Amino acid sequence: VRHLIVVLGDQLDPRARPLVALDPARDCLWMAEVTGESTHVWSHKARSTLFLAAMRHFRDACLQAGRPLVYHRLGHHPHGSLAEALATDLARLRPERVILTRPGDHRVLQSLTRVCDSAGVPLEIREDAHFLVSLESFRHWAGRRKQTRLEHFYRHVREQMGVLMEDGEPAGGRWNFDTENRKPLPRAGPGMLRAPLGFEPDALTREAMADVERHFPDHPGSLASFDWPVSPEQARAALEDFIDHRLPAFGPYQDALWTGEPWLYHARISAALNLKLISPREVIEAAEAAWREGRAPLASVEGFIRQVLGWREYVRGLYWQHMPEWLEWNALEAGEALPGFYWTGETDMRCLAETLGQTLELGYAHHIQRLMVTGLFAQLLGVRPPALHEWYLAVYVDAVEWVELPNTLGMSQYADGGRMASKPYVASGQYIKRMSNYCEHCRYRPDQAVGEQACPFTTLYWDFLDRHRARFSRHPRTTLQWRNLERISPERLAAIRRKAQDIRTTLTGDRT
Numbered sequence: 001v002r003h004l005i006v007v008l009g010d011q012l013d014p015r016a017r018p019l020v021a022l023d024p025a026r027d028c029l030w031m032a033e034v035t036g037e038s039t040h041v042w043s044h045k046a047r048s049t050l051f052l053a054a055m056r057h058f059r060d061a062c063l064q065a066g067r068p069l070v071y072h073r074l075g076h077h078p079h080g081s082l083a084e085a086l087a088t089d090l091a092r093l094r095p096e097r098v099i100l101t102r103p104g105d106h107r108v109l110q111s112l113t114r115v116c117d118s119a120g121v122p123l124e125i126r127e128d129a130h131f132l133v134s135l136e137s138f139r140h141w142a143g144r145r146k147q148t149r150l151e152h153f154y155r156h157v158r159e160q161m162g163v164l165m166e167d168g169e170p171a172g173g174r175w176n177f178d179t180e181n182r183k184p185l186p187r188a189g190p191g192m193l194r195a196p197l198g199f200e201p202d203a204l205t206r207e208a209m210a211d212v213e214r215h216f217p218d219h220p221g222s223l224a225s226f227d228w229p230v231s232p233e234q235a236r237a238a239l240e241d242f243i244d245h246r247l248p249a250f251g252p253y254q255d256a257l258w259t260g261e262p263w264l265y266h267a268r269i270s271a272a273l274n275l276k277l278i279s280p281r282e283v284i285e286a287a288e289a290a291w292r293e294g295r296a297p298l299a300s301v302e303g304f305i306r307q308v309l310g311w312r313e314y315v316r317g318l319y320w321q322h323m324p325e326w327l328e329w330n331a332l333e334a335g336e337a338l339p340g341f342y343w344t345g346e347t348d349m350r351c352l353a354e355t356l357g358q359t360l361e362l363g364y365a366h367h368i369q370r371l372m373v374t375g376l377f378a379q380l381l382g383v384r385p386p387a388l389h390e391w392y393l394a395v396y397v398d399a400v401e402w403v404e405l406p407n408t409l410g411m412s413q414y415a416d417g418g419r420m421a422s423k424p425y426v427a428s429g430q431y432i433k434r435m436s437n438y439c440e441h442c443r444y445r446p447d448q449a450v451g452e453q454a455c456p457f458t459t460l461y462w463d464f465l466d467r468h469r470a471r472f473s474r475h476p477r478t479t480l481q482w483r484n485l486e487r488i489s490p491e492r493l494a495a496i497r498r499k500a501q502d503i504r505t506t507l508t509g510d511r512t
């Protein structure tokens with residue numbers, strides 16, 4: 001074998017350069033399904049199934065295209081990790097070189113590099129051309145600034161790529177349409193929503209589901225509703241379905257939350273993007289075309305493109321800039337355990353029960369459910385950042401570390417001390433009340449911080465402001481939020497502190 005081309009479970013782009021350049025007479029693809037990738041965090045059954053099903057569809061497409069392939073199926077080989085499986089094959093196949101597209105996980109890059117080093121086989125790391133901004137360009141952009149904020153990056157990339165631009169100016173005269181976007185739904189709710197396009201599991205996917213049930217029977221989550229796209233064709237159909245039916249209302253309601261409506265107007269393509277079943281370029285072009293053809297308003301299209309072209313590329317750049325140190329940061333010195341109900345959904349807080357329930361059922365929650373329900377609660381409670389990071393990485397079908405880690409440890413938990421977000425994203429139960437109908441079905445009252453019906457979010461919010469007063473009360477972006485704390489009497493604040501400690505003790509067993 002001349003080149004052994006390693007393809008990981010989140011690198012399933014049939015048009016990737018190493019595949020296109022493969023010489024079937026001399027080169028060979030290499031893929032392995034290993035238990036370690038489902039157990040290094042306690043992976044949701046839908047997440048494991050999605051990876052396995054998509055890998056097997058990719059494998060069959062490669063074989064059909066005449067690309068030679070070594071493929072290790074779960075349960076059909078003795079290796080627990082990618083590193084072990086690769087080490088064995090390097091000894092057996094003795095390739096001249098291993099080619100690896102940069103993995104989405106620092107841990108995997110380290111372990112595969114070590115394997116090749118010990119085997120004495122040169123390893124060539126290729127940059128991942130799926131992404132629109134190379135790591136070198138990101139470093140160049142970031143290197144010139146004191147702060148690396150999304151808004152600056154997003155404008156820079158839009159200008160550079162000419163996305164939603166007209167005569168050198170942003171379309172519509174503005175970069176940002178947040179004032180039109182991010183609204184709650186009308187109080188009557190969204191009405192009858194058309195169900196998003198789902199994909200009935202075919203024989204290959206059903207086999208992957210059975211393997212996951214066999215190998216990981218006690219893992220969290222359900223497969224009963226599994227209908228994610230597992231091939232490039234399905235990913236494209238999912239994108240079209242979104243553009244045609246949900247994109248027009250995506251902008252205004254992207255932050256809205258509603259009982260029993262896990263999808264609302266969201267795209268359902270993040271997992272397909274992260275497994276590289278579809279390219280961000282294709283997604284952005286389809287969204288922009290919908291606006292140019294008058295099929296979707298600019299505010300919605302801009303809001304959506306900001307997520308894909310801005311946020312997604314931005315978090316990836318930051319991940320590689322700050323790994324592995326990011327894993328160690330804990331700027332707010334949070335030390336609590338993750339409450340057990342994150343794995344079961346069993347809580348009387350409606351917003352959390354709803355978000356966790358759909359997470360366990362579907363492996364999905366949208367960005368505000370993640371940021372302002374599960375993430376917010378963990379931050380207010382003071383959960384240890386690595387515990388929360390492992391939970392997010394485990395339970396979402398689209399979770400690959402490069403995207404999950406910065407979202408959790410940076411944006412959501414402020415564990416990086418503000419390298420990513422200028423301030424902690426904290427709010428009380430009143431925010432959830434404004435953006436959802438969850439509170440209407442809850443035994444707690446979002447406007448109450450003490451007493452029997454006190455909303456734990458609201459109690460913990462004031463307690464958070466109090467605990468971090470010294471750090472943020474004079475911070476220019478947060479002064480206003482902290483100034484409200486001054487209006488609370490010492491007696492009331494003492495009662496809030498006691499209530500917060502009760503919540504902490506009950507939920508995490510903390511005795512401090």
Ligand code: SF4
Binds near residue numbers: 351
């Ligand atoms: Fe969540 Fe509090 Fe609203 Fe209940 S009252 S749903 S706990 S925000």
